[in-house]
Amino acid sequence: YEHVKHYVHHTLNVFRSAHTFGFIVEIKTDEQVVLTYGDKERRKILWLSAALILCLGVLFATLVIRYLKENERQKRQLTYEKQFRIAMEATQTGLWTWDIISDHVTWDPQCFKLLGYEPDAFEISLEKIYQLTHPDEAATMYFAIKEQIIAKHAFVIERRMLNARNEWVYVQVRGKAVEMTDEGEPKLLTGVYINIDAQKKAEHLHLSAVAFDTQEAILITDANEKILKANEAFTRITGYSESEIIGETPRFFRSGKHDKAFYTAMWQELLTKGFWQGEMWNKRKNEEVFAEFLTITAIKNTEGKTTHYIANLSDITQHKVAQEQIHEMAYYDPLTHLANRRLLDETMQHLWDEGKSKPHYHALLFIDLDHFKTLNDRYGHDAGDMLLVQVAARLKDVVRKSDLAVRLGGDEFIVVLCELGNHYGMAHYLAQSVAQKILTHLCEPYALLEGNYTIGASIGCVLFTSDTHPDITAILKEADSAMYQAKTNGRNRIYFRDDAAHS
Template identity: 40%
Template sequence: MRHNLKSITFMLLVTVLALNLFMVTLLTYTLHASYKRKIAEVRTNVANIALMMEQSITGTAREVDLVLQEIQYFLNRELAERGTVRRSEMDELIKARQGWVSHVARIRVSDATGAVRFAPNGPPSQLSYADAEIFHQLRSGAQVGLAISPLIRSPLTGEWILLFARRYDNADGSFAGVVAASVRASHFASLVSELDLGSKGIALVRDLDMRLVARHPPLDAPPGRTGSVGGSAELTALLNSGEPSGIFFSEGTADGVPRTNAFRRLSEPPVMLVAGLGEDDYLAIWRHDRNKAAGLGLLFFLVTTLGSVLMWRQIRASHRANRRSHLLLQHASDGIHILDSRGRLLDASDAFYRMLGYPAGGHACPSLAPWDVMHPGDQFRALVASCLRHKRVTTYESVFRHRDGGEFPVEVSVVPLEIDGKPQLFCAARDITTRKKVEEDLRIAARAFESQVGMMITDADLHILRCNEAFTRITGYAMEDIVGRHPNILQSGRHDEKFYRAMWQAIRTDGSWQGEIWNKRKNGEIYPQLLSIGSVRDEKGETTHYVASLSDISSRKADEEQMRTLAFYDSLTKLPNRRLFLERLDQAHAAAQRLQTFGALLVVDLDDFKTLNDTEGHAAGDLLLAKVAQRLVDCVPQNEAVARLGGDEFVILLDNLGPHEVEAARRAEQVARGAMATLGKPYRLGRSDYRGSAGIGIALFGPGNMPSAQEVLRNAHLAVSQAKNTGSNSLCFFDTRMPAQVRERSDIEAGLRIALEQDQLVLHYQPQVDRDGHIIGAEALIRWCHPQQGMISPGRFIPLAEANGLILPIGNWVLETACQQLARWAEVPALAHLTLSVNVSANQLSQPDFVERVLEVLQRTGAPAQKLKLELTESALVHEIEEIIRKMSVLKEHGVCFSLDDFGTGYSSLNYLSRLPLDQLKIDQSFVQGMLQDTNSAEIAHLIMLLAERMGLVVLAEGVETEEQRAALLERGCQQFQGYLFGRPMTVEQLEGELQA
């Protein structure tokens, strides 16, 4: 019967669900089809409305253009025939044509300077089109027809207008002026106001810069004002796609109304039209139908559900009557069992067997006796005998043994009975495992009350009843000090009434509250505390007590503060680190936008800090950084404005510098100058003094179209890099051209790698001549033949190559190519005497295998070593001079010659100079080109020649461009020359042609 009831219930449920699912599917399909038809109809309607708007606005534009063409034709004819325009005829014509379009536009005629000469009521003296963009467009383009401006302000009335203009010319075809018509934006508003758009519809006219020309209905908000820039994200995406027209749905509108819209892009005038119908309008009927369908579906569901419930109740009522008596016995909670006088089991309830782990009915244990399950059994036998003898009700606790061997506590009530003259015992056993567990929990709770956590108990009126020893240890109050008092004696005064009101509101609502709070000890000390308060309620739900547990978290707070310091502050300088600084920069950036004021970011980069670390050690460097930090803090308006980004780089954040950019820049520069002066003073580092300097880059940020906070920091870094490039102790403001320069450097750097792979590098050769002008050799000069940019000079890419390490493969390529050329010359008798100079960078010279590489190239190419001249600069000799002398000596033994380039411009030790195995000194071109005007340059050049003569070195003068310079050098004893006077850098074919000429 029970199985049949379940089956019938399941079938009823399935039938009801199937019927309702069918009804829902049918209604959903019908509503969806209706919705699709409505959307298609609306899209057609908005497209037609947008087309009507286009026809209306283009008709206005054609009407205005016809008037402009007539006046243009009249002016061109008059100027061609008479060379001038008679004012009376012109005024009459303008007045007549103004009457045609008076409801649309105002007509004016300007001269070639832009000043208005003719107007319907006389030209305004102050009106000029000289600053209008379309005026310049028409003046520079004779073939331009009608020009129409975007939305602009009228210089006379200040109202928004679209300016239509055509050019007219003098008899010789030169520009004579423009014929202009200003169409008020309000005219377009009157055109679109006549459209039937419904209560939620909208019509918009925007220019192609997304400025609002007209809107219907008007919107009393900033986005609805003429000239405001805006538009939904969907409209912006369609406009950027270049589509001339389209239909889109938008929810994020200025007035918050979702609509289906159509837009069209016009060329004359250059505007964009948007017509939209509100979703609430065109879906009103459909939503009404949807609600009726939902009601119908709900009614169907209620009817089917009610019918099935009535049927199920009828079936269940008949089934319930058959099981009532059995269920009462089956669900008895106590283990009821009846014993005879010998303690044998006569009968028992199902709960008794289940308690012992046997099946209900006891079929698996027909001979079960209580002493088989009682522990201990002897005690139970004595108890049975006592109950029968004294004939009294007895309740005792014992232990039952479960079928699986486990034991559990029970409470047994025994009532002696006499049935049919035979004594029997009626027993009711109850499993008290849960009660024992509660008693154990109470003992544990009592022990926990004396734990390391401070605890306090109050009554419902907040009178303190009890506290534990941990409470006394934390607060200093003993139990006798606080019993009967109110917990507010612990208040520190740091929290206001609102805090406590919120805390007790949470306790009353949720029953508990936990959080951090500042309390006061008995001795008056204020300390942080973790407090948890819970309410104790009786069976009626009324609060009887409050229990509070508290912990002293002073040490944890100290650890958190230390962790915050480590996380947000630099351990060396105690300044905010990069992480904290970036948060403050974001806040200052947002405040500048909100307050419409300017701020500035200064990046300070110390000069030659690496040199100090290398020479004096990192301890001196750390001491310098700490002193620099203190000086920066002392010289800026706000201490928190200084931070250390890392290494020797600091930043200064200046906010609220005023609403004017020029004033903000002046104040930022004033702070930067002060910082540079302060950092330039001597530092005491240990037992020595150190004088340093710094480069400072400044980037402003403020209202308007300003960059993000990250871009401001990047701009300041670009500025400090530019400052460092100009020399030490310099400052530089960020210039918008800097990113382009950085990109150019990046492009050159990436292109260099491709140039090496694709053989885009070439060598040019500049002749070197003797006293008689005979070519005795050449200097190999690298050039980059870029496929798009053409020939690129080494001044643009060699510094980058030295910075990124590409100078090594480039230098190897130059050496290889030059040696191949020397080997070819050696095979031609007329060219075998030529020497070839190759520049060697400091990076190449510092390579451990430099000597082996040069010798390997000479051997592989077959080039004569005595014809190869390696040119070094004085800067390459600054570091590791002993190792450089060794390398030069080894190559010298194999015949390689050496020349010291740009001599006199760097720092050279004469002691090391005398030990270098040099063959030639090259006088820098700065001395050569200035020796005729500057006696100091002439004397320096002469001294270099005398020094070379004493050391047995040949002197070559660079940059010789005139005969006068050559004569002056010859007079002072110069033997060899190089410069434009004798030839510019040229290809090898051109050089060989010079030798054969």
């Protein structure tokens, strides 16, 4: 080991050699060197330890921060989910999914709640959904969804669904296709149910309010006909304010122009069909009678029981007046307001048509005033017109409502006596009696501006049926001939032209 003796080693190597060689080596070194070396080694260890601790601290801090952040994220997520759930409940919105391939449908609890059911109150399926959907919308529901999805992969539809109280409520269904088949058909849908019943009812109320404020008069009663509400248009037409008629019934406005049979038929149709429509005469506050076109609708609840009646009416008085004026000009003489030849022809045709099922005798009286030309020549046509008007009034007083008084022109008049029975002798007697009554009335003095004036009349009478006389021309010819025979016999009398079978 001689080489060791003279070999100068680094201090660290000397220390290391001491551990290696199994003998004692005298190390000649300085104490300061040893101490300095030890300090260096300790500092290295301290630095390494500090670095390790720092790394561990950073790692720990990182883990703590990540934990805190994740915890915060989870809290926010829980808060969001809670808020989302609250929002879903507040807006009555429920989540659903529909696997079209397997026809499997899922509802979250809120879907049940928005219809008033307890969560999982029944097993949800397509068949159950169709049962809960209004029949008017169930048939087209799937096709409406499919059509929208093919167009834009999403859909929005509204439908009525049956809730737990057995009431139809409006539900908006929104959805989107989240999976499609290779052919572009929807495979998996998801979306929400939104209860929009309150919104729909508000819309209906708004529409009702708008409609209630229209120019058409509206009257609302309860099931017992007690008036609950009337709009401004009703007030304008009738003159009654709403406060004056609340609690009254529509009988309050009756004019007296309709009989009991009219109202019985009206109510029978209203109760049977749920509505009635037609023309009616009623009375305004100022006692004026007016014509109205009226529609009455029965409002029923879900059980089919009538709860209210709504009447819509419009004033057609001017229209009726115009109609009557047109009818008057078409069918009545403008001076005397008796029927004219056109109405005579239609009445005779009606008698012939009815004669096929009701074989009755009728009578036609042809009336001509005696010496009427003398009146016109002496006092003028105004006096003649005044007398003709009074003649017409007397004819109206004598004949029945079922009979017809006609002015042919000039001083010629016709009276048709309808349905005098199917026995010739009785019909002849009745016609003779009426003709005599007419002659008596016509011979009474007339009040003219020039004073009282008396004039006579000649009357020719013919009995006829739809079998004995084929047309009005033949009857008029016979009646005219009978009238001239009365004049030939001395005027101011009646001549009866008996039917050939009874002559």
